[in-house]
Amino acid sequence: MTSKIMIDVKNLTKHFERKIALSSLSFTIKQGEMVALIGPSGAGKSTLLNSIARLVPLESGEMLIDGQNISTYKRGKAFAKKVGVIRQQFDLIGPLAVIHNVLAGKLADWGTVKSLISLLVPQEKDAALMALERVGLTDKAHEITSTLSGGEQQRVALARLLVQKPEIILADEPVASLDPARADDVLSMLTKIVSEDNQTLIASLHSVDYARKYFDRIISLKNGAILFDLPTEKVTDEMLAELYSLKEHSSHA
Amino acid sequence: MHKWKTSFRLHKRFILSLILLAVFGWSLFAVKWDADEVYHAGGIPTLGQIFKGLFQPDLSPEVLSKGLEAAWITLAYAVAGMSLAIIYAFIVGVLASGTLTSSRAARLANKVFFRGILGFTRSIHELVWAWLFVAAIGFSPFAAIFALAIPYGGILGRIFADMLNDVPKEPIKALWAAGASKLEVLFYGYLPLVRADMISYTMYRFECSIRSSAIMSFVGLGGLGYQIQLSLADLKYDQVWTYVFYLIALVVLVDIWSNFVRKGLTDRKRRRGFSTGWRASLLAALLIAGSWIYIYFIDHADISDLFSDQNAEYAGKFFGGLIGLNENNPAFFDAESWASALKLTYETLEMSVMAIGFSTIAACLTVIPAARNIASGNLTISKKWYNWPLYGLVRLVYIFSRSVPELVWAMMIIFILKPGILPGALALALHNFGILGKLWAEVIEDMDPRPIRNLAASGASKIETLFYGILPIVMPRFLTYVLYRWEVIMRTTIVVGFVGAGGLGMDFKLAMSYFQYTQITLLLLCYMILVVIADFASESTRKTVK
Numbered sequence: 001m002t003s004k005i006m007i008d009v010k011n012l013t014k015h016f017e018r019k020i021a022l023s024s025l026s027f028t029i030k031q032g033e034m035v036a037l038i039g040p041s042g043a044g045k046s047t048l049l050n051s052i053a054r055l056v057p058l059e060s061g062e063m064l065i066d067g068q069n070i071s072t073y074k075r076g077k078a079f080a081k082k083v084g085v086i087r088q089q090f091d092l093i094g095p096l097a098v099i100h101n102v103l104a105g106k107l108a109d110w111g112t113v114k115s116l117i118s119l120l121v122p123q124e125k126d127a128a129l130m131a132l133e134r135v136g137l138t139d140k141a142h143e144i145t146s147t148l149s150g151g152e153q154q155r156v157a158l159a160r161l162l163v164q165k166p167e168i169i170l171a172d173e174p175v176a177s178l179d180p181a182r183a184d185d186v187l188s189m190l191t192k193i194v195s196e197d198n199q200t201l202i203a204s205l206h207s208v209d210y211a212r213k214y215f216d217r218i219i220s221l222k223n224g225a226i227l228f229d230l231p232t233e234k235v236t237d238e239m240l241a242e243l244y245s246l247k248e249h250s251s252h253a
Numbered sequence: 254m255h256k257w258k259t260s261f262r263l264h265k266r267f268i269l270s271l272i273l274l275a276v277f278g279w280s281l282f283a284v285k286w287d288a289d290e291v292y293h294a295g296g297i298p299t300l301g302q303i304f305k306g307l308f309q310p311d312l313s314p315e316v317l318s319k320g321l322e323a324a325w326i327t328l329a330y331a332v333a334g335m336s337l338a339i340i341y342a343f344i345v346g347v348l349a350s351g352t353l354t355s356s357r358a359a360r361l362a363n364k365v366f367f368r369g370i371l372g373f374t375r376s377i378h379e380l381v382w383a384w385l386f387v388a389a390i391g392f393s394p395f396a397a398i399f400a401l402a403i404p405y406g407g408i409l410g411r412i413f414a415d416m417l418n419d420v421p422k423e424p425i426k427a428l429w430a431a432g433a434s435k436l437e438v439l440f441y442g443y444l445p446l447v448r449a450d451m452i453s454y455t456m457y458r459f460e461c462s463i464r465s466s467a468i469m470s471f472v473g474l475g476g477l478g479y480q481i482q483l484s485l486a487d488l489k490y491d492q493v494w495t496y497v498f499y500l501i502a503l504v505v506l507v508d509i510w511s512n513f514v515r516k517g518l519t520d521r522k523r524r525r526g527f528s529t530g531w532r533a534s535l536l537a538a539l540l541i542a543g544s545w546i547y548i549y550f551i552d553h554a555d556i557s558d559l560f561s562d563q564n565a566e567y568a569g570k571f572f573g574g575l576i577g578l579n580e581n582n583p584a585f586f587d588a589e590s591w592a593s594a595l596k597l598t599y600e601t602l603e604m605s606v607m608a609i610g611f612s613t614i615a616a617c618l619t620v621i622p623a624a625r626n627i628a629s630g631n632l633t634i635s636k637k638w639y640n641w642p643l644y645g646l647v648r649l650v651y652i653f654s655r656s657v658p659e660l661v662w663a664m665m666i667i668f669i670l671k672p673g674i675l676p677g678a679l680a681l682a683l684h685n686f687g688i689l690g691k692l693w694a695e696v697i698e699d700m701d702p703r704p705i706r707n708l709a710a711s712g713a714s715k716i717e718t719l720f721y722g723i724l725p726i727v728m729p730r731f732l733t734y735v736l737y738r739w740e741v742i743m744r745t746t747i748v749v750g751f752v753g754a755g756g757l758g759m760d761f762k763l764a765m766s767y768f769q770y771t772q773i774t775l776l777l778l779c780y781m782i783l784v785v786i787a788d789f790a791s792e793s794t795r796k797t798v799k
Binding site for chain 2: 053081085093105107112
């Protein structure tokens with residue numbers, strides 16, 4: 001397996017109204033890696049993921065995606081083949097049928113006419129059904145998405161990523177609103193799919209337990225800076241205690 | 254069978270859209286689309302003159318000061334009417350909500366009785382009320398004020414009652430448990446919970462009442478509409494626009510004020526000193542006092558005049574006429590009259606469908622750039638330089654469209670097109686597309702942006718984002734607003750008919766002018782049939798989409 005560098009971040013800095021959100025972050029992530037992003041609320045996890053997804057513009061610093069500067073990617077279609085995002089289940093279109101939400105992963109490939117016809121007669125149905133089979137939802141293809149449970153909706157979002165096939169998957173709190181059993185279910189499915197398809201995964205998580213259980217590398221953020229960036233087995237309880245301690249925070253306030 | 258059912262469920266919105274489109278298409282057949290049939294001989298040049306007036310309104314001091322006075326009269330009638338409407342709505346609304354009754358039977362009886370009253374008072378358009386009052390009590394400002402207060406009170410009261418019924422039950426139960434009396438529960442529980450919604454809905458209605466007050470002029474009562482009517486009769490289009498601009502300014506001012514009040518209501522932070530709420534209440538009190546003082550002392554309207562013997566005689570004759578006293582062959586027992594009235598009812602239905610069809614199409618074409626979150630690029634993460642100018646332009650057109658009452662649009666259009674269903678439908682559409690566009694844009698602005706941004710991030714083009722993301726989410730609410738506006742349009746067809754734009758309204762005016770009282774009753778009956786049809790059709794359509 002090649003180990004080419006998929007994400008290369010140098011001195012990434014970002015402010016929100018003079019408050020620092022990310023301060024001079026640098027790291028690289030290789031293809032096939034599964035990285036957990038942890039840290040207290042407001043540490044900058046979402047901002048970092050949104051920067052990689054180009055949802056917020058870069059302020060200073062440099063970011064290469066698959067060796068190419070992120071700002072040189074053509075808007076939309078080409079970039080969607082590189083980077084895909086999954087969040088809590090809020091990013092599905094509730095009133096649409098499940099199959100259309102899954103096929104939305106194909107919109108980057110399809111022309112306008114084809115995508116409009118697909119709303120009446122689903123196109124490339126096999127791809128969608130195969131993806132749904134992998135997440136165990138074959139029988140729900142024609143349900144209205146908003147009638148599904150939270151865990152099921154998250155699996156629909158996974159199926160959409162399967163259809164979209166991006167090289168990098170960014171997961172922003174993918175299990176934040178699920179109970180522990182459903183969260184385990186979704187995370188094991190996500191990491192299984194990623195390793196089967198040799199994709200690269202960065203997931204921000206609230207729970208350290210999930211990070212240790214499913215990911216091979218942990219990057220921790222605190223106040224917009226990297227506190228540690230280590231293989232999972234080298235992360236100690238002391239480090240985690242420091243990461244989540246309130247002391248330093250309150251002395252600033 | 255099962256498969257057929259799922260495929261129906263999946264496509265029911267699409268099927269419904271097709272049906273609605275077909276209904277709109279059917280309504281278009283009501284018009285003979287032939288240039289000679291549609292236009293007046295001099296219609297097109299007149300259109301040019303009207304347009305010229307739009308860009309060169311008459312700004313002479315004389316017209317400006319006349320406009321200012323007319324604007325004040327319009328405002329004063331609206332304020333006075335609304336102040337009565339609020340009292341009526343509050344009392345009957347609370348009674349209709351059944352919150353003051355304890356036994357189940359009493360509550361049901363209360364609800365049916367008082368909701369019935371509210372329903373009856375709002376199902377008749379304010380202009381018809383005005384006409385009835387002028388016939389009964391003559392050209393008194395009170396005719397305009399009562400004509401506004403009654404239907405507006407009916408609408409407000411119904412909404413108040415609905416709000417009181419929808420209050421969360423837990424805090425109310427807690428008050429009961431604490432031993433509060435029914436009135437105490439009302440003042441400590443229900444009212445604080447619905448206060449903000451009540452005020453913001455009342456402000457919205459106040460804005461509408463300005464327009465209604467302006468058109469009161471068409472039954473001969475003063476105000477901006479009266480001036481517009483006079484100028485149109487003199488073919489002075491530049492003056493017409495000056496007065497129209499006054500009306501727009503009035504509506505916009507009220508709109509700004511109500512935004513201010515609403516913001517004050519949602520602002521959780523308490524500021525020291527004079528809060529927004531106090532300032533707004535003071536302004537409202539001043540306006541109400543000023544309006545009533547003006548009406549009493551300067552307009553010399555005396556409430557005791559209303560109860561003169563002469564007025565009692567007029568009113569008695571009028572209402573007796575309506576139910577067919579001293580009439581050998583009342584129109585509502587005459588098969589022939591019914592046949593012709595039902596034909597007009599059918600035409601009116603076609604007019605309303607055509608009107609809502611036109612406004613829906615116009616709103617569809619314009620609503621996307623009119624949403625703030627699309628203009629700023631927040632929703633679709635794509636920013637273009639033309640977004641903001643386009644947003645401003647569309648919003649300006651919306652304000653323009655909805656500030657001018659249907660009746661004024663109709664009066665202008667009737668100079669260009671021949672009388673019939675088409676000018677009526679166009680006038681209704683011109684007024685309603687701005688309202689529909691504004692309501693729709695707000696739906697888009699209130700959307701959860703996350704799913705849409707995610708679609709855009711996964712490579713969907715603009716049009717794909719529209720069809721896969723925005724439309725499926727906003728469609729049910731869009732449709733609700735279309736149906737709601739259609740019901741309103743149905744009631745308003747009578748008004749555009751007054752100026753000769755076809756349908757039941759035209760016949761209504763004729764019956765009024767010739768004192769054919771039983772014919773009026775017959776036409777009002779036809780209107781009620783239409784309103785029932787509209788309620789039923791829109792209710793069942795709404796259920797299908799859910």
